[in-house]
Amino acid sequence: MAFDELRVNGGSYPLAAAVGRTLAETLREDLGLTGTKVACGEGHCGACTVLLDGVPTLSCITLVHTVGNRDVTTIEGLREHPLVASFVRADALQCGFCTPGQIVSAAALVAAIPSPTREEVRHAMSGNLCRCGAYPKIEEAVVTWQD
Amino acid sequence: MARLIRTEKEVEGHYTEQWIVVDEDALDQWPAGPLQTVGKPAPRVDGRERARGEATYTADIQLPGMLHAAVLRSPHARARVRSLSLSSVLAAPGVRAVLEPGDSHVLTDEPGYHGAAVAAVAADTFAQARAALAQAAVEWEVLEPLLDPDQAVEKGSLVSEPNVSERGATERGVSEAEAVVEAEYRTQTVLHNSLETHQAVCVWESGRLDVYISTQFLWGVRATVAEQLELPPDKVRVVCNFMGGGFGSKNGPGEYTFIAAELARRTGRPVRCALTRREENLATGNRNSTIQRLTAGARSDGTLTVLKGDYVNSVGFEGWSPSTGGPMELLYACENVRVAEHGAKLNTPPNAAFRAPGFVEGTFGLECLMDELAARLDLDPLELRMRNYADSDLVDGRPFSSKNLLECYRRAQPHWARREEVRARSQGPWKHGMGLASQVWYGGGGPPSYAWVRVGSDGRVQVVTAMQDIGTGSRTAMAQIAAEELGLSLDRIEVSLGDTSRGPFASISAGSSTIPSMGPAVRSAAADAARQIVEIAAQRYHLEERVLSLRNGHIVSADGGSWPIEEITELLGEGQILGKGARGPNPTGMRTLTFGVQLAEVAVDIETGEVLVDRIVAIHDVGRVINPLGASSQVEGGIIQGIGHTLSEDRLLDPGTGTVLTQTLDAYKLPTIADVPEIVAEFVDRPDEHLTNLGSKGLGEPPIIPTSAAIANAIRDATGANVRSLPITREEMLRALRAAREREGLERTAETVGEVRSA
Incomplete structure (x- = not known):
């Protein structure tokens, strides 16, 4: 495992974080990638979801030094993903604070299942809380992401 | 001019x-x-x-040299600080300043609720600030908390004088009634849990204070901060470009702004004070719990002769007593109405406005009571509501600037007609049913x-x-x-x-x-x-x-x-x-209100008490709709929060100590995407011809208001059980089913006795 660098969205960054620092803190505070949000800080809400080698991971409870040489993908790395347009089109966001995490989770889902059923969407996305209740339109955005 | x-x-x-x-x-x-x-x-x-x-x-604002604050909060519902030493805190790594009671008006040495702010620290990182706080040496004198709202009312522990209003003569109304229903309803404490926690970043520059804050009211923050800090308002600049949810809990500056401002003043550096999720669940307000003792009386044709409501709002240590009786006063053309609201002052975290405060709770009680009355009179619930339609505001006789609730009811008919079909889906332990509830709210x-x-x-x-x-x-x-x-x-x-x-x-x-x-x-x-x-x-x-x-x-x-x-x-x-x-003036001599009706279809497993909401139809009259897409999102969001309020959300206190047990998002159960039913949103979309150059009213609050009553009424339709307490957990559902069986048994016995006698 590499302990001296962090691979994020295709780039490589020197890792100078103190032991105990979370991936979310490193992304947000050290790398300025504030698209990843922290809403609970203890792995309950999904707002901080990023991909590690394509796998949705809660960055607020992942210590940065455990990432190793896995590729980190944040919302900044998914800005051109068609899900962004489908979320906007379907009005699948209100305050938008949970939205980057929702899109990251959805990106992993559609990578695995390009045409997910509504049931599959509800199953895969149930770890991403949205207090505004944009859920019906999140479901719509994910099932129509290829339109 | x-x-x-x-x-x-x-x-x-x-x-x-x-x-x-x-x-x-x-x-x-x-x-x-x-x-x-x-x-x-x-x-x-x-x-x-x-x-x-x-x-x-606000959570993303990063300024050069910015420090992070952490707040020491009372672990007790009621206590006195006997002694407090922050010297070890000040000596901890990264710490730049500390505040103790007396340094800011938001810090106290006599906390009246679990989570009240006592001291604060600013450090280079948030982790350092939190670690430093653990070094605080506090000696607490723990006092007996007052937690029971009825007891508080009895003792006169109130946040304000009771609000009592009466029209007509309720005693006569009772005597004129051919059917009277009396019931007690209870609603729980609910937390806002906006995903962006309450927070502010404060920066002083040449005697001017910049406040970056997650807020619902920039100008309110500006006015309150300026007044408290004795600054000309123009010396306070308030910024909030994007905001991560508030639902009523972010109308003012909160304690965190004053803590950040004072620490920033002392250190000469920008300071962020951001609450953790656990603090969010303690000290940022809540929808207070209520006890509602209600009476409705009507003639056999359904004409209401009396409505009475005695309400206890468990306001908490501070806060205000919301108008839980408002819907009872405004919704129906009943001549004899008496409403009494008591705001209990308790050793619990203060309430805050939460999406139609008072009306959400009061509508649950009132609209369930109406359905219990309809059942007693053997009348269709929608028919009962139309029979008591209010053409003007009976509180002070003003005409409405516009009211299209009748049109909402008309549009509800085809959905309501599905009732038989919905009931017929019942199979085995799963019973299906349908209910509805109306809503009235402000929003002009x-x-x-x-x-x-x-x-x-x-x-x-x-x-x-x-x-x-x-x-x-x-x-x-x-x-x-x-x-x-x-x-x-x-x-x-x-x-x-x-x-x-x-x-x-x-x-x-x-x-x-x-x-x-x-x-x-x-x-x-x-x-x-x-x-x-x-x-x-x-x-x-x-x-x-x-x-x-x-x-x-x-x-x-x-x-x-x-x-x-x-x-x-x-x-x-x-x-x-x-x-x-x-913005021009509002129409004089008129009452501007929003109206709507919602219908719920539910399934109840009478063996386990599980409740599933299958479908909710919402038909609202909010004047002209500017953006139908955004409006439907508002309706869906309000209904989903309402479903959480009805079925799963519950801020729990330790009944002995008054400490909050549900501080995390795994303990406090918000609805997820898997809990969402089919939602149909319809709008009457007629401009209010008397209201402004737009004729538009607001929509943020209306959809949450009738949700819990519509679901509870659907449960009654499906099972015959009266659920009168929120949230409708499996335990509450099974209790209501048991009570219904017992009642039915008693009625059957009475009938048998009657038959024997007449024979």
């Missing part, structure tokens, strides 16, 4: 009389129905920014509120006003309104908001007031700019102003001439056309 008027202003059901200066609101309303941009679905103008993670929330907004409109030589428009978009889509609605008035496409409008030093005073985003308060101001500013464009065009093309108008990006003349708008704006070079507008 500026006009000085005395007017009534309403926010969240509070009315105050005040002097205001308003501009004439001389614009005629647009015709009803979808126009070029207004009334048509528009995706959010800032949706891309938010979805791509580019939008900067009011003055003052202002907007500016700036047109550049490229023919693009910037709307400038220091309002906030708390996630409701108000930025988009304002862009639509300006686009409509100027005859431009939506992509030529930019809305600049979120900064008190950048735009004029704007309304609070609470009480469903943003669109009805701000929309008319934006339209009036856009109309001012449009008028100037026409005046300039008239001179350029040697035509009369009255034959010119703006349409589809063009200046068009009555005789068929058409010129792109840029032809005129280009003439200006670096010059700009500046329009200004203000």
Whole structure:
């Protein structure tokens, strides 16, 4: 495992974080990638979801030094993903604070299942809380992401 | 001309009389129905920014040299600090300053609830600040907390005088009734849990304070901070460009702003004070629990003769007693109504406004009571509601500025007609049923509120006003309104908001007031700019102003001439056309309210007590709808919060100590995407002809109001059980089913006895 660098969205960054620092803190505070949000800080809400080698991971409870040489993908790395347009089109966001995490989770889902059923969407996305209740339109955005 | 008027202003059901200066609101309303941009679905103008993670929330503000604060909170519901030493805290790594009781008015050495702020620290990192706080040496004298609301009322521990109002003669109403239902309803404490926690970043520069804050009211924060810190208001700048949810809990500056401001003053550096999720669940307000002892009486034809409500609001250590009896006073044409509201002062965290405070709780009680009455009278619940329809406000006899609840009921009929079909789905332990509930709420907004409109030589428009978009889509609605008035496409409008030093005073985003308060101001500013464009065009093309108008990006003349708008704006070079507008007054002598009805279809497993909501239909009358897409999102969001309120959310206290047990999002159960039923949103969409140049009312709160009662009434329809306490957990459901069986057994016994006797 590499302990001296962090691979994020295709780039490589020197890792100078103190032991105990979370991936979310490193992304947000050290790398300025504030698209990843922290809403609970203890792995309950999904707002901080990023991909590690394509796998949705809660960055607020992942210590940065455990990432190793896995590729980190944040919302900044998914800005051109068609899900962004489908979320906007379907009005699948209100305050938008949970939205980057929702899109990251959805990106992993559609990578695995390009045409997910509504049931599959509800199953895969149930770890991403949205207090505004944009859920019906999140479901719509994910099932129509290829339109 | 500026006009000085005395007017009534309403926010969240509070009315105050005040002097205001308003501009004439001389614009005629647009015709009803979808126009070029207004009334048509528009995706959010800032949706891309938010979805791509580019939008900067308060949580994302990072300033050079910024310190992080952490707050020491009382672990006890009621205690006294015997001694407090922060010397080890000050010596901890990274610590730059500490505050103790006396250093700020928001810190106390006699905490009256679990989570009350006692001391604070600022350090280089948040982790250091938190670690340092653990070094605080506190000796507590733990005192007996007052937790029982009925006991508080008995002892006179109240946050304010009881609010009692009566019309008619309720005793006569009871004696005239042919059926009387009495029941006690209870609602639980519910937490807002906005995903962006309460927080502020404060920076002092040359005696001026910049406050970056997650807030629903920039100008309220400015006024409160300025007053508390004894600064001229113009020395306080408040910024909130993107905001991660509030639901009523972020109407003021909160303790965190004052902690950040004081630590920033002492250290000379920017300070962030951001609450953790656990603090969020302790100390940022809640929807208070209630006890509602209600009576309804009616003649056999369903005509209400009396409504009585005795309400206890468990307000907490501070806060205010919401109008839980409001729906009982406003919804029905009942001559004899008595409402008494008591706000219990307890050693529990203070309440805060939460999406239709009081009315959500009160509507649960009232609308369940109405269905129990309908069952007693063997009347159709919808028929009972129509029979008691209120044509005017019976509280003070005022006419409504508009009311289309009857139209909502008419549109509900085809959905209501599914009832037999829904019931017939019952199979085995799963019983299906359908229920409905009505809603009444405020939502008319009011003055003052202002907007500016700036047109550049490229023919693009910037709307400038220091309002906030708390996630409701108000930025988009304002862009639509300006686009409509100027005859431009939506992509030529930019809305600049979120900064008190950048735009004029704007309304609070609470009480469903943003669109009805701000929309008319934006339209009036856009109309001012449009008028100037026409005046300039008239001179350029040697035509009369009255034959010119703006349409589809063009200046068009009555005789068929058409010129792109840029032809005129280009003439200006670096010059700009500046329009200004203000919110006009509300109609005098009228009551402006929102109305609606919601229908729920549920399935109940009578063996396990599990409740599933299958479908909710919402039909609302909120005047003109600006953005049907955003409006449907508001309805869905309100209903989903309502489902959480009805079925799963519950802030639990340790009954012995009064400490909060549910501080995390795994303990406090918010609805997930898997809990969402089919939701159908319909709007009457008729402009209120008396209300402003738009005829629009607010929609943020209405959809949550009738949700719990509609679900509870559907449960009664499915099972015969009266659920009278929220949340309807499996335990509560099974209790209600048991009670229903017992009641049925008693009735059967009584019938048998009766039969034997008559034989």
